[in-house]
Amino acid sequence: MANDTLFNDDWLKLQQRYWENLTDMSRKAMGLEAPRQNPWEAAMDQWWKAVSPAASDPSKQFMDRLMEQGKAYFATVERFTRGLTDGGTGWDALNKTFDDMQRAFTEAMSNGFGTNPFAMGSTGAADDAMRRVLGFWEMPLDNWQRMMSSLSPMMPGDMLRNMPHDQVKESFDRMLSAPGLGYTREEQAQYQDLMRRAMDYQRAYQEYMGFFAKLGGKSVERLRELVQSRADEDKPIESARELYDSWVACCETAYADEVSTPEYARIHGHLVNAQMALKKRMSVMVDETLGAMNMPTASEVRTLQDRMQETRRENKHLRRELDSIKRQIAERPATASSAPPATAGEPKKKAAARKKTAAKAGPSA
Amino acid sequence: MFPIEIRPDKLGEEMLDYSRKLGQGMENLINAGEIDTGVTPKDAVYHDDKLTLYRYHRPSEVAQQEVPLLVVYALVNRPYMTDIQENRSTIKGLLGTGQDVYLIDWGYPDQADRALTLDDYINGYLDGCVDYICEKHGLGKINILGICQGGTFSLMYTALHPDKVHNLVTMVTPVDFKTPDNLLSNWVQNIDVDLAVDTMGNVPGELLNWTFLSLKPFSLTGQKYVNMVDLLDDPDKVKNFLRMEKWIFDSPDQAGETFRQFIKDYYQNNAFMEGTARVGDQPVDLKQITCPVLNIYAQQDHLVPPASSKAMNGMTGSEDYTELAFPGGHIGIYVSGKAQKEVTPAIGNWLNERS
Numbered sequence: 001m002a003n004d005t006l007f008n009d010d011w012l013k014l015q016q017r018y019w020e021n022l023t024d025m026s027r028k029a030m031g032l033e034a035p036r037q038n039p040w041e042a043a044m045d046q047w048w049k050a051v052s053p054a055a056s057d058p059s060k061q062f063m064d065r066l067m068e069q070g071k072a073y074f075a076t077v078e079r080f081t082r083g084l085t086d087g088g089t090g091w092d093a094l095n096k097t098f099d100d101m102q103r104a105f106t107e108a109m110s111n112g113f114g115t116n117p118f119a120m121g122s123t124g125a126a127d128d129a130m131r132r133v134l135g136f137w138e139m140p141l142d143n144w145q146r147m148m149s150s151l152s153p154m155m156p157g158d159m160l161r162n163m164p165h166d167q168v169k170e171s172f173d174r175m176l177s178a179p180g181l182g183y184t185r186e187e188q189a190q191y192q193d194l195m196r197r198a199m200d201y202q203r204a205y206q207e208y209m210g211f212f213a214k215l216g217g218k219s220v221e222r223l224r225e226l227v228q229s230r231a232d233e234d235k236p237i238e239s240a241r242e243l244y245d246s247w248v249a250c251c252e253t254a255y256a257d258e259v260s261t262p263e264y265a266r267i268h269g270h271l272v273n274a275q276m277a278l279k280k281r282m283s284v285m286v287d288e289t290l291g292a293m294n295m296p297t298a299s300e301v302r303t304l305q306d307r308m309q310e311t312r313r314e315n316k317h318l319r320r321e322l323d324s325i326k327r328q329i330a331e332r333p334a335t336a337s338s339a340p341p342a343t344a345g346e347p348k349k350k351a352a353a354r355k356k357t358a359a360k361a362g363p364s365a
Numbered sequence: 366m367f368p369i370e371i372r373p374d375k376l377g378e379e380m381l382d383y384s385r386k387l388g389q390g391m392e393n394l395i396n397a398g399e400i401d402t403g404v405t406p407k408d409a410v411y412h413d414d415k416l417t418l419y420r421y422h423r424p425s426e427v428a429q430q431e432v433p434l435l436v437v438y439a440l441v442n443r444p445y446m447t448d449i450q451e452n453r454s455t456i457k458g459l460l461g462t463g464q465d466v467y468l469i470d471w472g473y474p475d476q477a478d479r480a481l482t483l484d485d486y487i488n489g490y491l492d493g494c495v496d497y498i499c500e501k502h503g504l505g506k507i508n509i510l511g512i513c514q515g516g517t518f519s520l521m522y523t524a525l526h527p528d529k530v531h532n533l534v535t536m537v538t539p540v541d542f543k544t545p546d547n548l549l550s551n552w553v554q555n556i557d558v559d560l561a562v563d564t565m566g567n568v569p570g571e572l573l574n575w576t577f578l579s580l581k582p583f584s585l586t587g588q589k590y591v592n593m594v595d596l597l598d599d600p601d602k603v604k605n606f607l608r609m610e611k612w613i614f615d616s617p618d619q620a621g622e623t624f625r626q627f628i629k630d631y632y633q634n635n636a637f638m639e640g641t642a643r644v645g646d647q648p649v650d651l652k653q654i655t656c657p658v659l660n661i662y663a664q665q666d667h668l669v670p671p672a673s674s675k676a677m678n679g680m681t682g683s684e685d686y687t688e689l690a691f692p693g694g695h696i697g698i699y700v701s702g703k704a705q706k707e708v709t710p711a712i713g714n715w716l717n718e719r720s
Contacts, residue, residue: 066387143579234366237371238370243369259579
């Protein structure tokens with residue numbers, strides 16, 4: 001880096017981009033973003049706004065999914081059919097569509113993944129339909145974000161994912177390697193570790209996104225091959241659904257090939273491990289705060305859980321041994337002189353006391 | 366020939382049709398009401414912590430078998446998959462063959478259950494259910510049907526308690542966890558399971574959902590909903606779809622210590638194949654399984670590849686080992702129409718022949 005001070009231009013750019021991302025998140029959360037739409041989408045949205053108040057929450061969520069996937073479905077078809085009616089020859093238009101898709105994925109990769117390569121609006125050259133088509137590829141990433149949001153209430157929407165990384169890595173590494181000083185030395189070290197883990201998670205997530213961008217390009221290639229084979233076989237694709245299903249099949253096949261590799265296992269493992277390492281550090285810091293307030297910490301509760309389970313396990317084991325001994329005594333041939341009357345008549349079956357009560361509930365189906 | 370011949374009028378028609386179905390389907394979705402799960406009448410007969418053991422009502426017109434059948438489902442997802450709707454019920458099919466069916470519902474573990482181990486599940490909860498049923502029927506041993514991870518548990522249990530199992534049936538049960546086509550196995554090889562469990566305590570169901578959806582993300586989170594629109598005008602099909610949707614996302618958290626052991630021992634270290642399986646301080650030797658074994662696998666299973674299940678052949682000590690291949694997937698083996706006709710009658714007949 002040209003500027004080797006810690007708080008240089010890169011740092012300021014980082015701050016700026018970080019706040020832009022946060023602002024972007026807020027805008028989205030408030031529904032202020034107005035996506036550009038084709039007329040079919042606009043009509044669907046209009047209809048949905050009119051009827052959705054009558055639907056229950058689960059129905060609404062479900063319909064939202066149907067609407068969203070319907071848009072992706074027709075955007076895919078629109079992208080392929082529009083070129084054919086734009087005046088060019090069919091093959092030219094088709095090849096241009098494939099090239100545009102391929103270029104969009106390549107651009108997404110070359111952007112350095114400072115932002116999600118598939119996110120709406122991040123692919124400069126792409127039009128609305130193209131964004132929808134690429135957005136389709138966001139689904140695996142979207143699943144990860146949703147899952148992480150549910151696990152990390154302190155990091156809604158997986159907020160670290162869009163922080164730029166490569167540009168400021170060196171400065172950050174230097175800053176984070178500076179030893180803590182003074183009375184709060186340990187606390188400083190913890191925050192440094194937290195930042196290191198956050199950066200590692202970012203790196204892992206960006207690598208994960210990069211993997212998907214590469215996969216997208218491979219899926220386009222597969223679709224190109226499939227379309228060519230349909231031409232060779234004189235079996236044209238004749239419906240929107242068939243085209244959409246072909247695109248899904250190509251994506252799924254390319255995906256299945258790539259995610260079975262050791263390379264993906266490494267990327268996937270890094271992503272999960274980095275997220276867990278970050279979450280663990282946060283958890284330790286929360287524990288320290290709780291401890292300072294004389295409140296029970298997660299660590300303490302877990303120790304108690306372990307001890308309690310160990311005790312219960314031993315208790316159950318002893319109870320079984322006791323039952324076994326009782327059974328053995330009960331099964332011994334009674335000798336008139338030595339057998340105590342109380343045990344001689346005990347049934348051979350296991351003592352019912354060992355079991356908890358059988359429910360008396362009626363039919364529950 | 367040009368490969369795409371979608372006429373504008375036909376495209377318009379498809380879009381109109383999609384919109385129309387969506388519009389009509391809205392009514393059916395609103396009217397769908399609560400999604401019920403589990404259709405066959407049953408009684409809760411035994412509890413142990415969060416575990417509930419159910420016994421299903423037997424049809425009076427069918428001759429009953431003396432030896433009851435205990436269904437051991439996986440800890441992952443919910444056991445009502447085996448009885449999801451009236452015409453798609455493994456349980457109902459088994460009752461129809463005269464089996465006296467019990468089923469373990471493991472419940473929803475919370476953080477208080479984090480320290481439960483495989484030993485607690487196998488030698489504690491499962492053994493408790495078997496003892497209860499044996500005592501109730503005055504028998505020394507019963508039949509067990511293990512499903513998926515529940516099948517793996519059943520193998521461990523039968524190896525450790527061979528005197529309590531009359532016949533063992535396993536469905537879509539992983540034995541070799543490192544077959545080359547096992548995506549789940551590939552994905553967990555580089556995961557630091559200790560770190561994950563130490564961090565989260567219990568492993569959230571959301572994480573498992575994400576993992577399973579990631580097996581076929583474009584089909585399972587995209588295409589499925591586009592296809593669904595075609596069903597929207599049929600209230601029964603809507604209800605069935607929503608029932609399945611509920612099951613898919615109804616994922617209990619996993620008790621942390623059990624998850625740690627299961628993933629490390631089996632997915633990462635392939636304990637059955639390597640001969641290193643242990644439950645608590647007891648080694649698990651599959652050769653101790655000497656009862657008849659019926660091993661059913663699904664030929665298009667993307668979760669438990671057929672080779673993973675078929676690895677059981679020759680690993681047990683049973684001289685009566687049977688394999689049954691089902692031409693379908695991991696879920697279809699319980700809920701498809703073909704499974705109702707082929708799988709459950711086959712299980713029933715196999716058990717009845719050995720009663």
